[in-house]
Amino acid sequence: MPWIKLKLQIDEPQAQAFADAFEEWGAIAVTMEDAGDEPLFDSYWEKPPLWSRVRIVGLFPEHADTNEILERLSERFSLAQPPPHEIDLLGDEDWAHSWMAHYKPLQVGRNLWIVPSWCAPPEPAAVNIILDPGLAFGTGDHPTTSLCLEWLAEQALAGKTLLDYGCGSGILSITALKLGATAAFAVDIDPQALQVTQQNAAHNGIHSGLNVGLPSALPKNLRADFVIANILMGTLIDLAPDIVNRVRPGGMLALSGMLAGQETEVRAHYEPPFALTAHERRKWIMLTGRKPADLG
Template structure:
């Protein structure tokens, strides 16, 4: 991407409390919301209620979290942290959890740290996401240049990979494509690489809109990026990688943008949420599960 790295002072931590049985789900949701990292700590550390939690050497810990766990999620922007907190509060699985607060992170070389943690990501054997500091693998034919940790969707999460995989398997040649909730613009860019004629990418966050514009320019993909009102008319493909609750609210709007014969592609959905999404979209379209990875699913429908 061509955007300058966010100043360290803008990096922000979202701190949450969660019971043991919600830690894994909450951590996965934070990753889907593009947290740069998620750490889990004992909320009762250094108190009489502290509990040891260690696995055998070389093995994972026996449980995902403590009876009362503190999750600390790092975000590139304070707006992302607040948006993540607001979206999580709407989820059914957030019952029993608590938002402790949002706080600034002390100065550190996060760009160097991020670069050390990310390598090229394969979507298909010939379709790769490659950070700017890496050379593309020789087998790559389609390449998205995107720097993980400096945007709102990097291709490392299963929901993003499944959406991009669907695009690669159903190339939108000459089609009009909408990326609703575009974040970094990665799905819109992917659609452009696979031949979309016209691409509209929208997000409620102006910072995401600007990130999409910059990433699209860097990847030489022409598109229109703006706030949600910029999405007008019907599209051959409508992509939305958000979370289940906002997807349910957006059902009539998203379905209304799919032209006859077009496709709706939804992600950010856990396997156990499939039926409620199908019910929410039933008045307009028949959703089906078409891909799954690490507990997340991709749901699609044809108009």
Template sequence: MNWLRVHIVLERIDPLPVEQALVKLGAISIEFSDAADNPILEPAPGETPLWPTLCLRALFDRAIDDTTIQIAVAGAINAAPMPAMRFEEVANQDWIESWKQTLQPMRFGSDLWVCPTGTACPEPGGTVIELDPGLAFGTGSHPTTALCLDWLANCDNHTGTVLDYGCGSGILSIAALVLGAKRVLGVDLDEQALQATRENAGRNHVTKRLDVVRPESADKTLKFDRIVANILSGTLIELATELQTFCHTGTRIALSGILTNQAESVTTAYKSWVKFELPIERGDWALLSGTVIAT
């Protein structure tokens, strides 16, 4: 069965009524993207902002006709000018399996490998994380995650305890565990992230040494030997005091999700209790790492 995809350039038309009309019409999926070039790098907490000029893409069963969609959009925008619309037929396929075919094993440090499920590690005896893209938000391909994986892989001491704050897919928690961590605590606000972390940990046989909780459930009396937080600069600044409660003198810490031009402001929030090394950069992104000198 084929599908019908419609592209609508909404520009400054209110997207909500259009989205609601298309969902009512039977849209299987709806995606918003930037119709210009105005990136949203860091929304404020609690906000889900959209770009000032929008493009909407919706996917329908091919049985629906173009005119029906056009009528629904016209009814949703009231007196606004009719937006530009383009229709295309999309061949049916297993989207997740198609995406998996494009993924290849990736190496971090000297011998840490992230391999999609069912893919053999290119290096016999390498330390392997098996990750199913269908269950994960991160696979190591984004520079911020890659920087953290390199940092974990290159740590002098892989034992001890690790806090993964903002654990997402669990890739960093699992990396710490397969490298030899005694115990890891993964923390995330998103229940889906916690579920993905548990399932990916099960796939890698490390669940017995992993705990995953929401922030409010984390035991503030715990102290960790290493802390990794791959979030965003504004959130990292807000979390400085909370992360300090999980540290002892000598804790190694890595902060990622930071654009290079944001590194100074994040450093300022932590420098009273962390002695930072030089930032490690990859493209537009930076990782800040250092040692806790005061708690």
């Protein structure tokens, strides 16, 4: 399957907003690079780059309309014309070689690392999630995923069950299991995401406790201690009745994948029964809350 790589250059103050727009409009991977050959020292992974001129590189499915994307960028950011850009067509093998170089180990919390499968863990004694992103969303570096990971790392997961809506690479389900959860149900509508999730589970030595499949395959009576939905705002709203029902009484819910300003509409579909708390990172929002224990 061919892929379209769209590269453009922009000044640093707008770089993160452009990268977020790429993801919002269908990019399955986005990276930011130095466009001016400036050295970068000692930057934490969750912070924006320090270069004054940034190259945004987005990988889109072959059917993406790059002209439309460029027009939408010009409209959103009030540009007289699209910024300097290049468009390349990549095969799967070219994609793999092109993108592997951009991923590096990421620390989440004090004792949790997300480590690409081709890298050595920086702290072998820590909880290391060995990840092969493949062609599925979820590498840990995007704010929506990093917020979920940090939240998971703070929870008491031992002996608990997790339901992961929109599992992507499987990163959240695998993390929950390695942090002590007994079972994780990872669901996605993309068959390739399900395949990548199973591959990543194998890389992490997970041979039991992980259930991977389409949402329609979930047991009808399944209620989980923790439910995470890291998906787009519209899907969070469409699935709200089922997501609410899947959280057991006294269980925890995390909703991620919405931009600042979108959370009000999402809240309207989950409150009550939940009283949700907002967590923000780089204009992305995660909502978390506990289901009242007296609800049946």
